[in-house]
Amino acid sequence: MTNARDFNLDAELDATREWDRLEEADDWVSGYADPDGRDEGPDEAPDDSWADEPDPELTSGELDLAERHELRRVAGLRTDLEDITEVEYRQLRLERVVLVGVWTEGSVEDAENSMAELALLAETAGSEVLDAIYQRRQKPDPATYIGRGKVDGLREIVQATGADTVILDGELAPSQLRNLEDRLKVKAVDRTALILDIFAQHAKSREGQAQVELAQLNYMKQRLRGWGGNLSRQAGGRVAAGAGIGGRGPGETKIETDRRRINTKIAKLRRDLKAMKGTRDTKRAERRRHAIPAVAIAGYTNAGKSSLLNRLTDAGVLVENALFATLDPTTRRTTTTDGRVYTMSDTVGFVRHLPHQLIEAFRSTLEEVADADLILHVVDGSHPDPEGQLAAVREVFAEIGADRVPELVVINKADAADPMVLARVRQREPHCVVVSAKTGEGITEALRLVDSELPRPDVEFHALLPYERGDLINRLHQHGEIASLEHTADGTVVHGRANADLAGELAAYAV
Known part of the structure; x- marks a missing residue:
């Protein structure tokens, strides 16, 4: 028989063996984590401060890209619970969408390119595209966009694929969206709402976020709808839900209250954007006062505008293979080969059928393009339809007064483009240059063309400058054009061209 004392000794022996086993495991983990075998003392905490501090060698664009990718949904990874008896049964997944288009004009290739672009927009917004269909019609159906009979077929596709959203390639009226949702029993989204959602995800600056919110509210204001009788209930007397004073109108409904609040918010956003525009106008006026030429990089979305800015100026801005990766304009100061200073700005990309709400909201940003001295119109040479991109961007140029x-047309991505397509575009656009922002091909030629296209100073001068006025020589190098320079015993003889302000200062030394 085993007595109590023997039982206690056996238990202590088992506990000692278990403790030794855990210590060996700890030593193995420490050796794996620290190959040199160094062991931190009990009072020495591991230094993990690097986890929160950015790498000082990374550019701002690389930091922005890392921040954007910190949380990203991945298709195919599911979190379905195996035991359905759990209190909560949930699933984390991408929004599953079916794309629908109406082809009213153009060729079949145009319709397919438009659907391919819609698929890229949907994926950029965080969706998983399950299927895509388009229909040939003379004009969209006024009630359901695709016709009453086609809606039944679309409903069968939605049910078969398990989609939860239908994205339509066009700007639909509120009644069309409502009719489709009532018959399909899933959410219906048009192209405008999809682009607004992408802008809302990518807006970073305070001005960009305000611009996106303004565009969303303008879009939403016309599409408010009541679910059942909840939003159509009149509010009178002692209003419930805390509406109180200001909500007790003469029979004001909930939907009217929401529309009034949206109008109030829109007015506030416009005041804020007007104040921000004042700051931008001040900076622009300062550049004009110093006669600093401005170059704007504009073009279709994902054409490589930010990559080109990085290649030309070492700006280090965010570069991502996604639509509308850049929303906030970036301006960098650079110089020509002969030392003249000018600015180069990256702008938001354009797209076919760009929503008018966005053009109106981003008007202050797009003024960078309209007020520029030269536009670098970047087009993706590897795209199936570069001519369509050029036409779509020029339509927006005409709207904002930048036509x-x-x-200067810059055909980018030459390393991935078809030589036949490049030859076709070059024949159509004689004033162009072919480059690759990725490899650096053609960048020298592009800079040479930019130098020749920038506005020249308009006042000719001939002056003898004392040696103590070296500041004027420096300003001439930065903002003027020096034809000849000679150092003499009396001073520096300079001949060239300058702007009116600088030429006025040089008039005192004219010879």
Whole structure:
């Protein structure tokens, strides 16, 4: 028989063996984590401060890209619970969508390119595209966009694929969206709402976020709808839900209250954007006062505008293979080969059928393009339809008043483009240059063309500057054009061209 004392000794022996086993496991983990075998003392905490501090060698664009990718949904990874008796049964997944288009004009290739672009927009917004269909019609159906009979077929596709959203390639009226949702029993989203959602995800600056919110509210204001009788209930007397004073109108409904609040918010956003526009206008006026030429990089979304800015100026801005990766304009100061200073700005990309709400909301940002001295119109040479991109961007140029600004077409992604397509575009656009922002091909030629296209100073001068006025020589190098320079015993003889302000200062030394 085993007595109590023997039982206690056996228990202590088992506990000692278990403790030794855990210590060996700890030693193995420490050795794996620290190959050199160094062991931190009991009072020495591991230094993990690097986890929260950014790498000082990373550019701002690389930091922005890392921040954008910190939390990203991944298709195919599911979190279905195996035991359905759990209190909560949930699933984390991408939004599953079916794309629908109406082809009213153009060729079949145009319709397929438009659907392919819609698929890229949906994936950028965080969706998983299950299927895509389009229909040939003379004009969209006024009630359901695709016709009453086609809605039944679309409902069968939605049920078969398990989609939870239908995205339509066009700007639909509120009644069309409502009719489709009532018959399909899933959410219906048009192209405008999809682009607004992408802008809302990518907006970073305070001005960009305000611009996106303004565009969303303008879009939402016309599409408010009541679910059942909840939003159509009149509010009178002692209003419930805390509406109180200001909500007791003469029979004001809930939907009217929401529309009034949206109008109030829109007015506030416009005041805020007007104040922000004042700051931008001040900076622009300062550049004009110093006669600093401005170059704007504009073009279709994902054409490589930010990559080109990085290649030309070492700006280090965010570069991502996604639509509308850049929303906030970036301006960098750079110089020509002969030392003249000018600015180069990256702008938001354009797209076919760009929503008018966005053009109106981003008007202050797009003024960077309209007020520029030269536009670098970047087009994706590897795209199936670069001519369509050029036409779509020029439509927006006409809307914002930038069609009168001198334009240099930059055909980007030459390393991935078809030589036949490049030859076709070059024949159509004689004033162009072919580059690759990725490899650096053609960048020298592009800079040479930019130098030649920038506005020249308009006042000719001939002056003898004392040696103590070296500041004027420096300003001439930065903002003027020096034809000849000679150092003499009396001073520096300079001949060239300058702007009116600088030429006025040089007039005192004219010879």
